[in-house]
Amino acid sequence: MPGILNGLRVVEGSAFVAVPLAGMTLAQMGADVIRFDRLQGGLDSGRWPLAPSGKSLFWAGLNKGKRSLAVDMSHPEGKELITRTITAPGEDAGVFLTNLRVRGWMDYETLSKLREDLIMVTLLGDRHGRPQVDYTVNPALGIPDITGPEGHDAPVANALPAWDLMAGHMCVSSVLAAERHRLRKGVGQEVVLTLKDVAAATLGHLGMIGDAVLNETARTKSGNALYGAYGQDFLCADGRRIMVIGLTGRQWSGLVKTTGTQTEMAELARATGRDLGNEGVRWELRREITEILTPWFAARPAAVIGEIFDDAKLTWSEFRTVKEAVEQDPDLSPDNPVFTALAQEGLGTFPVPGHAAVFSALAREAPKPAPALGSHTEEILSEVTGLDDTEIARLFDEGIVGSSARRTLYSAA
Amino acid sequence: MPGILNGLRVVEGSAFVAVPLAGMTLAQMGADVIRFDRLQGGLDSGRWPLAPSGKSLFWAGLNKGKRSLAVDMSHPEGKELITRTITAPGEDAGVFLTNLRVRGWMDYETLSKLREDLIMVTLLGDRHGRPQVDYTVNPALGIPDITGPEGHDAPVANALPAWDLMAGHMCVSSVLAAERHRLRKGVGQEVVLTLKDVAAATLGHLGMIGDAVLNETARTKSGNALYGAYGQDFLCADGRRIMVIGLTGRQWSGLVKTTGTQTEMAELARATGRDLGNEGVRWELRREITEILTPWFAARPAAVIGEIFDDAKLTWSEFRTVKEAVEQDPDLSPDNPVFTALAQEGLGTFPVPGHAAVFSALAREAPKPAPALGSHTEEILSEVTGLDDTEIARLFDEGIVGSSARRTLYSAA
Numbered sequence: 001m002p003g004i005l006n007g008l009r010v011v012e013g014s015a016f017v018a019v020p021l022a023g024m025t026l027a028q029m030g031a032d033v034i035r036f037d038r039l040q041g042g043l044d045s046g047r048w049p050l051a052p053s054g055k056s057l058f059w060a061g062l063n064k065g066k067r068s069l070a071v072d073m074s075h076p077e078g079k080e081l082i083t084r085t086i087t088a089p090g091e092d093a094g095v096f097l098t099n100l101r102v103r104g105w106m107d108y109e110t111l112s113k114l115r116e117d118l119i120m121v122t123l124l125g126d127r128h129g130r131p132q133v134d135y136t137v138n139p140a141l142g143i144p145d146i147t148g149p150e151g152h153d154a155p156v157a158n159a160l161p162a163w164d165l166m167a168g169h170m171c172v173s174s175v176l177a178a179e180r181h182r183l184r185k186g187v188g189q190e191v192v193l194t195l196k197d198v199a200a201a202t203l204g205h206l207g208m209i210g211d212a213v214l215n216e217t218a219r220t221k222s223g224n225a226l227y228g229a230y231g232q233d234f235l236c237a238d239g240r241r242i243m244v245i246g247l248t249g250r251q252w253s254g255l256v257k258t259t260g261t262q263t264e265m266a267e268l269a270r271a272t273g274r275d276l277g278n279e280g281v282r283w284e285l286r287r288e289i290t291e292i293l294t295p296w297f298a299a300r301p302a303a304v305i306g307e308i309f310d311d312a313k314l315t316w317s318e319f320r321t322v323k324e325a326v327e328q329d330p331d332l333s334p335d336n337p338v339f340t341a342l343a344q345e346g347l348g349t350f351p352v353p354g355h356a357a358v359f360s361a362l363a364r365e366a367p368k369p370a371p372a373l374g375s376h377t378e379e380i381l382s383e384v385t386g387l388d389d390t391e392i393a394r395l396f397d398e399g400i401v402g403s404s405a406r407r408t409l410y411s412a413a
Numbered sequence: 414m415p416g417i418l419n420g421l422r423v424v425e426g427s428a429f430v431a432v433p434l435a436g437m438t439l440a441q442m443g444a445d446v447i448r449f450d451r452l453q454g455g456l457d458s459g460r461w462p463l464a465p466s467g468k469s470l471f472w473a474g475l476n477k478g479k480r481s482l483a484v485d486m487s488h489p490e491g492k493e494l495i496t497r498t499i500t501a502p503g504e505d506a507g508v509f510l511t512n513l514r515v516r517g518w519m520d521y522e523t524l525s526k527l528r529e530d531l532i533m534v535t536l537l538g539d540r541h542g543r544p545q546v547d548y549t550v551n552p553a554l555g556i557p558d559i560t561g562p563e564g565h566d567a568p569v570a571n572a573l574p575a576w577d578l579m580a581g582h583m584c585v586s587s588v589l590a591a592e593r594h595r596l597r598k599g600v601g602q603e604v605v606l607t608l609k610d611v612a613a614a615t616l617g618h619l620g621m622i623g624d625a626v627l628n629e630t631a632r633t634k635s636g637n638a639l640y641g642a643y644g645q646d647f648l649c650a651d652g653r654r655i656m657v658i659g660l661t662g663r664q665w666s667g668l669v670k671t672t673g674t675q676t677e678m679a680e681l682a683r684a685t686g687r688d689l690g691n692e693g694v695r696w697e698l699r700r701e702i703t704e705i706l707t708p709w710f711a712a713r714p715a716a717v718i719g720e721i722f723d724d725a726k727l728t729w730s731e732f733r734t735v736k737e738a739v740e741q742d743p744d745l746s747p748d749n750p751v752f753t754a755l756a757q758e759g760l761g762t763f764p765v766p767g768h769a770a771v772f773s774a775l776a777r778e779a780p781k782p783a784p785a786l787g788s789h790t791e792e793i794l795s796e797v798t799g800l801d802d803t804e805i806a807r808l809f810d811e812g813i814v815g816s817s818a819r820r821t822l823y824s825a826a
Contacts (some may be wrong), residue, residue: 002592048693049626057623058620058641066548132728137730141735145734147567149567156637159634162575169586170582170770172582172586173589180417189774192560196770197751200749201751205474210765214760241568319560320552320554321617322621325554326625327625361594
């Protein structure tokens with residue numbers, strides 16, 4: 001089944017979240033993505049969460065649909081094989097995506113000598129060449145300081161590697177933008193981005209740098225409140241917790257009407273001399289508003305509130321655990337065409353997501369499992385790198401390349 | 414200065430984070446991005462944070478470098494103008510990006526009749542057509558349940574609209590992938606994605622759905638610890654807080670060596686019969702490891718630790734407030750080529766980010782400010798929509814289009 005990026009070939013040298021996500025996303029859009037790894041597997045081969053078997057669910061999730069090439073990268077011939085794979089001919093090939101520290105043999109200058117129109121996208125830690133991960137960039141920029149319950153005195157880091165995820169998607173658009181340029185102008189190029197720059201720029205895009213420079217009062221922790229307007233979590237009669245949004249004028253008036261708190265809100269406006277129709281006023285008076293709304297939520301179980309809110313077309317959701325979400329929400333199951341129940345060797349069967357966007361020109365592609373380490377070594381060396389059977393046999397025999405699935409088979413042939 | 418996407422024209426009908434970010438990102442990569450809005454401005458025109466003047470820093474941040482078209486969308490002629498702008502001729506035009514609820518006149522079916530090769534990328538709330546925002550998707554998927562201090566009994570939402578940001582970047586790659594397809598096959602298409610699907614799929618990509626299905630023990634809150642390996646925050650002698658990472662083998666052995674805790678770690682391994690060289694074991698024994706390391710941090714101020722860690726090439730950072738980060742970190746200042754000190758009307762001067770990725774084939778583009786509402790109405794109607802001066806004058810006179818900057822000037826002409 002052809003994907004939207006059919007024909008494009010990307011070679012990936014990576015580990016962890018961002019670049020593997022980028023390669024996986026390109027693969028799920030139909031590109032031929034070849035990830036190369038050391039013979040013992042990448043630095044992320046055992047990353048948690050793990051399946052009961054001990055195999056990494058993280059690795060399986062971030063390498064779906066790729067082809068795997070396993071090479072002894074410390075061996076000169078191994079290096080040459082990777083070089084040849086990256087710079088192999090093909091109009092839509094010659095794209096290299098990496099977050100590995102560049103050494104002479106694998107940098108743009110060296111590789112582009114072998115393929116002049118090479119596109120190389122590199123994600124680094126920061127612009128000083130220092131290593132950075134999501135867990136270090138986030139504290140340095142101050143997000144944990146504004147996360148968590150009001151008055152809590154310690155920083156609270158996010159459980160989601162948000163900067164990594166964003167940087168990964170920026171690697172995807174970097175590949176596509178550079179390939180568009182190559183298609184039109186015939187030239188390749190190097191694209192460099194750093195995790196810290198991605199995060200710092202995003203802070204600026206959201207207005208937070210201007211806020212810090214221009215305003216005396218700094219933003220503080222505000223629990224689960226929607227920043228800058230109204231949105232709050234409430235405990236319901238059955239102990240469940242609901243989030244409801246009053247960001248737009250329509251959401252706000254709908255919330256007031258649905259909870260029957262028009263009189264109390266009018267009284268609050270009168271007493272404070274403020275206009276609750278202004279989103280910033282709702283933010284400043286959020287505690288008073290929440291106090292007015294609290295009894296309404298406390299008097300009804302979550303399921304009843306959900307029905308009332310759906311009827312009123314309010315924007316709301318219920319807090320859940322990940323397990324509850326996975327067990328109860330059809331949107332995280334094969335009921336949603338994004339997901340397919342996929343049996344994966346050594347892991348088990350569970351709903352696996354394809355690409356979230358649907359391109360109408362092509363049928364939706366079902367997700368493919370991640371490859372076993374080196375399971376495509378032989379076919380890549382033959383089809384992409386252009387080696388003959390004798391050379392390939394020698395490389396396997398000398399342990400310069402490997403395949404968890406085929407090495408024995410190959411040796412036996 | 415030409416950007417990497419030079420020539421591409423995108424029309425954006427949007428509000429809030431995701432789609433405005435997508436359009437802004439395309440604009441910062443060199444595309445001509447036209448955002449249209451109601452005469453009174455979009456739903457996000459007053460979104461916090463605000464400058465001391467009351468003007469939105471959020472809007473200024475997410476609409477940089479776009480052209481602004483202000484139209485009365487309730488007027489039939491206003492609708493027609495938007496339709497004509499979206500479907501205007503031009504090989505690299507005919508791309509429409511939106512998160513507005515599709516109504517008859519603005520849906521793909523109607524628009525593609527006027528321009529057959531139209532590319533339309535639409536971001537919706539969820540697949541059921543329900544409205545969703547970052548603040549509702551996140552609780553529904555369970556992230557707040559695993560965020561926050563160990564043992565804290567309430568969910569903790571993230572201060573960063575991570576799903577919105579990710580969805581925005583996926584809109585960017587959706588535009589580029591569909592345009593690549595159009596360039597090769599000559600056909601346009603509709604691309605649809607939903608915020609909830611983006612988040613749900615990402616949960617799966619990270620292995621969290623497999624984890625929830627296959628494992629009995631659910632992941633719980635673990636404070637600021639790096640999940641699945643070792644990484645922890647520590648209070649230093651001066652009350653500052655540092656995050657240090659022991660994810661890879663090299664980071665871990667470097668941390669043990671640098672803190673001189675080899676004996677204690679060996680003793681811990683012996684007492685528990687576990688191998689601390691295994692990242693999962695470090696995760697399971699994180700409390701014991703942290704107890705061993707705590708005195709070393711408590712005995713030194715953060716600045717001293719930072720120097721020691723830099724010398725040892727460890728991966729670490731210091732927790733800061735956003736204000737501290739902006740005031741102290743050169744990476745968030747014009748010292749970093751990503752940032753330019755930009756004077757913006759009605760806001761003030763502060764460091765404004767350009768696109769985080771650097772494309773070597775072209776000079777880096779400095780960020781441009783966001784437009785004033787409707788400030789390009791006249792030139793767009795003339796150049797893009799192809800109206801003559803008389804028609805444009807009539808539209809301004811009848812209040813069907815507007816421009817905060819030029820309306821008076823135009824009427825006076």
